[in-house]
Amino acid sequence: RKIVPTGGDGGRGGHVIFKASNQAPKIEKLKLRQHIVAESGAHGGSNNKKGRKGKDEIILVPPGTRIYNRATRMGIRDLKNDGDEVMVARGGAGGFGNEGGRKQTTGIKGDRLEVELEYFLVSDIFLVGLPNSGKSQFMGAITNAQVPVTDYPFSTRYPAVGAYEYDGYKQMFICEMMSVSKTSREGHGLGVEFLRQLVRAKVIVLFLDAVTEFADSVKDGLNDLSEILKEYAPEEARYELCTVVNKIDATDKMKEIKKSLAKAGMPVFYISAKDKEGFEPLLEHLTKTCEARAHESLIG
Template identity: 30%
Template sequence: MKFVDEASIKVEAGDGGNGCVSFRRERAIPFGGPDGGDGGDGGSVFAVADPNLNTLADFRFTRVFRAQRGDNGSGANCRGASGHDVDIPMPLGSMLFDIATSEKIGELTRSGQRIKIAQGGFHGLGNVRFKSSTNRAPRRASPGSPGEQRELRVELSLMADVGLLGLPNAGKSTLLAAVSAARPKIADYPFTTLYPQPGVVAVGPFKSFVMVDVPGLIEGAAEGAGLGIRFLKHLSRTRLLLHLVDLMPPDQAPLAQQIRTIQDELRAFSSEVAQREQWLVFNKCDLIPADEIEAVVAAVLGDLDWHGRHFVISAVTRAGCEALCAQAMRWIESQAPRSEQDLMDDEISAAAAAAPDAEAGDEDHRPA
């Protein structure tokens, strides 16, 4: 199935049920009074995070979601039944926007999370609600309010730890296939990935991270060239960017110029994404003599004045891939939020380390 990362849907909450005008009429009770009940509330529409979904493909076939209307009230102070809510399952990472106002409604980041995207109508009031000391037989009731209707845009951006970026044919899909169980399309002719491909990279026991491969960028992508920025938003959900550079580009363009092209497109798309941790990964080192690699890489780093980390790998022979993944795992673990228990352990360790110094200071000032 193709990866669908954007969809438009229409949601309609249920209307509230109308209130009832009714009077109690029983034998031997000449002045029974009003007994019209309220209507029921309309059902609301919720977006629910479902960890078993990973695309928005289902929204290609079902685009309209309607909640149930509340029932009308009836006599004998009977309130109408409320309409049932509608839950729309969506994959984790889905972002919801109101098309009319461009307002961001919410984002699904936790399994089972629910976001109300359309409010059901409020119930109407029966005539018993309008009874007073001066109006003992009201002949009025209020209608239920209409349910909220919205047209929404759902965007799905993959949540991953590491994102691969680079020009087309830099070897991103080959690297993903080499270090994970993902099997993106790979061939011996030039082409670019058309759909984002995630993969889980296992580094050791209970140590793994998610890597995502996005379509290759070209100059002018931020202005809509090629696939444009349609998939650049997936990189905004990653913490570490691996910029793959082909050491043997088919067009023989200077490597520093290729890197600057990608950097310019990232800054044009989002300055926040461009400032994230980014490593240069020189790929296809198996295509050039080993004694020339160091000189080529040094020349590129000097031209760019690059002070970040860099790696030299071959995704085909997997040379250097294990070291790259191990370093990425260490960096991800170092950036993980500290738990309260870890912070308490650090405080105890610091206090224990400072205790001998304090005792030594007391001994120095102790009278003879």
């Protein structure tokens, strides 16, 4: 009697996959999971029984997360939108069984990779402005964001994203960043490091007020903001700039102010967030600029 071997193939190991999801926990939670290993494939069995494949390990991250190869610092994928996913480590192939007298092999080891994750805010427009200049007031006036307005500076301590809806069905996202002023470089207020976050900005609005508690003049305030941005915004960011001067209701020096900004080299808008004045040309400019660059949201 001839004995025919019947060892089935082993199952493949599970893959490790990162997936962007609006239901993901905050990215800090992943610090608790330093090592992520997908399940191994099961051994094959007699009677040509194939081993079960290992379960994939799918890690949910917030949309806006970038994944880098730690060793090369090369970007692997920008998981920008809900549902985007990338396999960072392929599960090993299962070995062949000796079924029918074929040569039996061991499986191939799965990938091992060290990755780094970095989260970048997702928004079309970012407000970068002087303390107490009325950014939160403006957010509250045009978006659904709930940002407290206070009469003291640096009260906004986290970036706040809100949607501005227009034309009945369209929307653009606006993000109020924490305030900066000329002393921020020395660590005053909330510093400047958070400006790294501006990678995805289509428009950065330099936001000032006509009363200028935190600059020597409106013109100086604009220079302070421009310089800080030049120094600390990420080099790869490709944003357009415009300026907003708020609180036009609270000064009688508008003529001088407008004159001083005549050569600002970018569009300048004058508004009162409190009285909802001057919004129309500003919002038209912002929506037009974002729409013209809408296709870019598909690229990283």
